[in-house]
Amino acid sequence: MTATLDPTALRTAVDRAMSGSAYLREKLGAAGMGPDRIGEPEDLAQLPFTTKEELRDTAPLDYAAVPAERIVRVHSSSGTTGRRTICAYTERDLADWAEMFARCYRFAGLTARDRVQIAVGYGLWTAGVGFQTAAERIGAMAVPTGPGNTEMQLEMMRELGTTALCATSSFALLIAELVDRRDLRPGLALRTVVTGSERWGEAMRARIESLLGVETFDVYGLTELWGPGTGIECGHHDGIHVWDDYYHMEIVDPETLEPLPPGAVGEIVVTTLTKEATPLIRYRTRDLSYLYPDPCPCGSRYPRIGRILGRSDDQIKVRGVAFLPMQVDTVLADLPDAGPEFQAHVHRQADGRDTLTVRVEAVDRPGLREELEHRLRARTGLRIEVDLVAPGTLPRSERKTRRVFDHREP
Ligand SMILES: [Zn+2]
Incomplete structure (x- = not known):
């Protein structure tokens, strides 16, 4: 309907x-x-x-x-x-x-x-x-x-x-x-x-x-x-x-x-x-x-x-590809030992290339980082570096939690 x-x-x-x-x-x-x-x-x-x-x-x-x-x-x-x-x-x-x-x-x-x-x-x-x-x-x-x-x-x-x-x-x-x-x-x-x-x-x-x-x-x-x-x-x-x-x-x-x-x-x-x-x-x-x-x-x-x-304002373009934080969430939903909190950081390197790093709370185990990187790439079409941090270390907020940090110069 x-x-x-x-x-x-x-x-x-x-x-x-x-x-x-x-x-x-x-x-x-x-x-x-x-x-x-x-x-x-x-x-x-x-x-x-x-x-x-x-x-x-x-x-x-x-x-x-x-x-x-x-x-x-x-x-x-x-x-x-x-x-x-x-x-x-x-x-x-x-x-x-x-x-x-x-x-x-x-x-x-x-x-x-x-x-x-x-x-x-x-x-x-x-x-x-x-x-x-x-x-x-x-x-x-x-x-x-x-x-x-x-x-x-x-x-x-x-x-x-x-x-x-x-x-x-x-x-x-x-x-x-x-x-x-x-x-x-x-x-x-x-x-x-x-x-x-x-x-x-x-x-x-x-x-x-x-x-x-x-x-x-x-x-x-x-x-x-x-x-x-x-x-x-x-x-x-x-x-x-x-x-x-x-x-x-x-x-x-x-x-x-x-x-x-x-x-x-x-x-x-x-x-x-x-x-x-x-x-x-x-x-x-x-x-x-x-x-x-x-x-x-x-x-x-x-x-x-x-x-x-x-x-539409959260959507950022990285190397010409549209990226939405929600795409990370769908990947994390299938992995019980990672997430749910994460942050996405975009940086511009000295050679002008943009890189995307996703910082995820996880109980680290062998192969988890590689598996996450693989799944994120399949989901978004972007090569994403994963940075694992201990559960409970990313900030929680009583109102809205910010998930995307674009560090590129305007
Ligand atoms: Zn219904």
Whole structure:
């Protein structure tokens, strides 16, 4: 089941955006577009794209499609790649977000009986409040610990019988390793880990699941599109279901910007159908994924995308070949004595040649380095030098872990 678009919903969204926002009225008008130009799903491709830079450079209240008095809250992206992007919400936008996120929790099997520990950031950042509001909406017990402070996290888990943990994958791994080291698992009631907001692979997932004895669910989201909770895996763990009743997703070639068919990897482009305050029209997310052509065996009517493979900005070219950190992860997932943490370093040698070194945590054994080098070459088409380091020596982070270090001169 690919994403189908209802042209009436698109027409309504474009109409609402253009009548409310002077900025969008001018932009879409200049492109010769208006609600009356939308009759078929294919007309979406006539609409101009929106970029992150554009959202950053436009004053949020000029961009907004509702008057300031209808905005009840604002959030902001973390600003790791430049100035912060501000997103605004009306009361209905917040209700829609809570409903979408509650659907995510239901897909992860959570109910009113669950105790949901929310170990992600609060404040301007969308994560914490999004996870919390939805937990309350399904009637679960929300435990808003916020990120960091590992000892307090463990104490709350033990004392309150936490059944579900929401954290970044790096923080979930940090907690899992600590629980294992101190043999705390028998005193815990954890069954589920919901994680998102950074790309994480099968190797890391397998380690978190085995150390904690939990099932993990990858949740999708980005600040510009309400926040986390706009899509999640089902119990089949094969792709992420996305809520196409609230927004439409396309996959485009990041270079030509042409829409791609199901199965082809490209950049996710989103168009919101219901968002009032800061609607998005063909917003280029920079996330790389693909659409599934078939319905999910779970029977859900919601379309699926592949788990995020990386960001188009994380993709680096080494000797002309595209390299994504996720490719290392897929290799590590098949080798139990290596990973899951790694770093990729690119250097330029004096003779102008670029070299790629992957530093991997591993229990060293004869032949492991050669085997890794061989598998990485087969996977990426690049000759990669492997540097093995002792398990637990690469930095873990409570938020996002950096994996690619490009040391070449700009
Ligand atoms: Zn499914």
